[in-house]
Amino acid sequence: MALEKLQNGRYHLLRLVGKGGMGEVYLMQDERVNRQVAIKVIRSESTPYPEEDTALNAARLFQREAKAIAALEHPNILPLYDFGEEVSEDTTLSYMVMPYCVDGSLANWLRARSPSLLPPQDVAYFVAQAADALQYAHDSGVIHLDVKPPNFLLRGNRKNPNHPTILLADFGVARSSATLSSSSRTIRGTPAAMAPEQWSSTPVSATDQYALAVMAYEMLTGRPPFVGSMEQLMYQHFTVAPPAPSTFNPSLSPSVDAVILRALTKKPEERFPSIVAFADAFEEAIAHPSARPATTFQQVGDDLRATLAVSKQEAESGISRMITLPGGQHIEVTVPAGVQQGQVIRVPKSDADSEQAEAVLLDIDVLSSESVGTPATPVGTEQVQSAMPASIAEKPVRLTQAVTPSVSTSSEHDLPTVASGWSGQVAPPPQQKPKRSKIQRFAMISLVAVLVLVLVLSGALYITRSSKQSITQTASIATGGTPTAALTPTTPPTPTPTVVPNGLFIPDTYKGSMQDNTTQQTSTITVFLTQKKGSGALGGSVTFTTPNQAIDPLSGVVDMQGNFSFTVQQPQGQKPLYFFGAVQSLSDGNFLKGQYCSSNTNSCTSITGIFDVGPGF
Numbered sequence: 001m002a003l004e005k006l007q008n009g010r011y012h013l014l015r016l017v018g019k020g021g022m023g024e025v026y027l028m029q030d031e032r033v034n035r036q037v038a039i040k041v042i043r044s045e046s047t048p049y050p051e052e053d054t055a056l057n058a059a060r061l062f063q064r065e066a067k068a069i070a071a072l073e074h075p076n077i078l079p080l081y082d083f084g085e086e087v088s089e090d091t092t093l094s095y096m097v098m099p100y101c102v103d104g105s106l107a108n109w110l111r112a113r114s115p116s117l118l119p120p121q122d123v124a125y126f127v128a129q130a131a132d133a134l135q136y137a138h139d140s141g142v143i144h145l146d147v148k149p150p151n152f153l154l155r156g157n158r159k160n161p162n163h164p165t166i167l168l169a170d171f172g173v174a175r176s177s178a179t180l181s182s183s184s185r186t187i188r189g190t191p192a193a194m195a196p197e198q199w200s201s202t203p204v205s206a207t208d209q210y211a212l213a214v215m216a217y218e219m220l221t222g223r224p225p226f227v228g229s230m231e232q233l234m235y236q237h238f239t240v241a242p243p244a245p246s247t248f249n250p251s252l253s254p255s256v257d258a259v260i261l262r263a264l265t266k267k268p269e270e271r272f273p274s275i276v277a278f279a280d281a282f283e284e285a286i287a288h289p290s291a292r293p294a295t296t297f298q299q300v301g302d303d304l305r306a307t308l309a310v311s312k313q314e315a316e317s318g319i320s321r322m323i324t325l326p327g328g329q330h331i332e333v334t335v336p337a338g339v340q341q342g343q344v345i346r347v348p349k350s351d352a353d354s355e356q357a358e359a360v361l362l363d364i365d366v367l368s369s370e371s372v373g374t375p376a377t378p379v380g381t382e383q384v385q386s387a388m389p390a391s392i393a394e395k396p397v398r399l400t401q402a403v404t405p406s407v408s409t410s411s412e413h414d415l416p417t418v419a420s421g422w423s424g425q426v427a428p429p430p431q432q433k434p435k436r437s438k439i440q441r442f443a444m445i446s447l448v449a450v451l452v453l454v455l456v457l458s459g460a461l462y463i464t465r466s467s468k469q470s471i472t473q474t475a476s477i478a479t480g481g482t483p484t485a486a487l488t489p490t491t492p493p494t495p496t497p498t499v500v501p502n503g504l505f506i507p508d509t510y511k512g513s514m515q516d517n518t519t520q521q522t523s524t525i526t527v528f529l530t531q532k533k534g535s536g537a538l539g540g541s542v543t544f545t546t547p548n549q550a551i552d553p554l555s556g557v558v559d560m561q562g563n564f565s566f567t568v569q570q571p572q573g574q575k576p577l578y579f580f581g582a583v584q585s586l587s588d589g590n591f592l593k594g595q596y597c598s599s600n601t602n603s604c605t606s607i608t609g610i611f612d613v614g615p616g617f
Contacts, residue, residue, distance in 0.1 A: 503536025589615025
């Protein structure tokens, strides 16, 4: 079919604007009303061919996108002018007619301003418009699921070129909130901005809030919170807390950090109640930034000394923390894994090149798990919740730390690199306690004296009873009797922590296939394994690439001989898949080979099939 003219010549082709996986976009002239329009088209063949299901699925998504846009009428949503289909010979051409935005997308607009970052006030301006459009869609029962700068088109503002109007577009992967439970498990979206529940194919309205927070994060810092391959991104979105935006843009306040980090929490219910609530909180944090507490160091001889507070998780895994010295100089401090309470870390002058110090001494303070979320006074932390504006401090904000997996194969980088979610500035020392009066001191001394007397009398009574018992026991033994058990006080045994045995170190990405012995169907799978050096515990995910793409988390173990097993979680109502086998080390890498079944008990009574993946790549 000739694309030069549609609807009997009403739309006349001018040029190709762009193309993607869902079709092409053309600039065309609407001869009836004399205006330029953008027409998005997809083609499908009527004759069978190997990817017939893919083509039918694309046509279905295209129609769903058109219906979603047609139902939405909002000043920040790109409207739909027309929709139609034309058939010629063996080709069906489906198309949508929309306004043509000559100013392009928000992504192109931001790229033209790179490497300079937008002022936070401008970021809040765009976030407010985007949230307003998305809230309208949510209220209409539509979840966008692909919120990112390329999917916002611009309408210029002649009075203020730095504040164009943005229009939400591309509802190609949008879903209706009323039909989510019956939707397929196919994962669609942009991996860098997908919330954990979107990876699990169970999105909710808060999923768009997560993606908008990622977009705001990128505009504030010049980078997304997580980077890496698809498997690495999935792992980070599920298990890693993002670094605070101020880690990459120190000019941002703790209020901004707190708002962004709350919108990026893993559980949807812990985010803001709505996407406009997030935008309002973000705008208020930008308008009323809280002052950062001054860093307090003590001069000890030729050195500077302070206390560095870390969580238990950070102490176990190790962290990298940015410290601000007097005069504004920043140094990066590496806290090794396994650091203990009271341990001192010394940063030499080569790293802490300050005229006021030969070195910086940091006393480690390992916080209890209860105090990690809202540190009160430990030096080296900030009170994020108290720094938030009053209107958004109603719900507790959990202070988080970020873990960025290293892709290096060096033994020094087998563990994740941990960066703090707070800035590392040092808080003022605690205030001195008021002196007690003489009467208070006398009462305290009297109380201590009474306690000492009670302890002495108790000890004497215990010794007397023990002596009598010893004499009685000796007499019983001398007459051939059975000795009586000593009445010594017993202490409850200390529970032994669960220790995962060592295992063969096999973290990698493996690709191969699994075959169902019952149906004789072969599926392509990718196994992504994560593992801590010196531990046999396995984590990661399995990507089932055919017939529909689905990514599911796994957990398992491996021993030193390479015998492994792992369980892959499945959608609600289905048994997990249990894989087991042995690692085969060959010249070109490791292979994972074995069998699998559906099981709730981490064991197989009958085998479903076999699998073979590798080598690592």
